[in-house]
Amino acid sequence: MIIFKFIPLFAFLLGAFWGLHQLGYFPEKLNHILFGLRLPSGKEWAPTWGGVMVLVGLITLYIEIFKSTRTSSISIVDHTLSTIVFVAFLVSWMILPWTAGDKGDSTFLLLTIMSFIDVIAGFTITIAAARRDFGLGES
Numbered sequence: 001m002i003i004f005k006f007i008p009l010f011a012f013l014l015g016a017f018w019g020l021h022q023l024g025y026f027p028e029k030l031n032h033i034l035f036g037l038r039l040p041s042g043k044e045w046a047p048t049w050g051g052v053m054v055l056v057g058l059i060t061l062y063i064e065i066f067k068s069t070r071t072s073s074i075s076i077v078d079h080t081l082s083t084i085v086f087v088a089f090l091v092s093w094m095i096l097p098w099t100a101g102d103k104g105d106s107t108f109l110l111l112t113i114m115s116f117i118d119v120i121a122g123f124t125i126t127i128a129a130a131r132r133d134f135g136l137g138e139s
Helices: 009-022 049-067 073-095 107-134
Strands: none
Touching (some): 009 073
């Protein structure tokens, strides 16, 4: 479990996306419906692979922002690795054709933006927490 303290979870998400591409699921099946669920309103909810990936990305973003509230030396390693993962997302999105999906799907772009928010929020929250812990910036 200690590995999750300093390895960004978005690295696992990037690896999962790449692995599913290697297995032939992405980008061809990003818009395939996983299951259908009838809602009380009478409408049917039918999530796709892409929607599930975005949902997993949002949960990952929450966990990463929560992790950034600590002010230890491990957080510096985590922020550095998060920046590297974001660069990997961004370069992949710009260069690799399969990241855009079969019809210009935005799933990978949304995951890239979530990774960027993780980097910015991580640095911002850690700096604010460190200022509070050390009593700097008191007004």
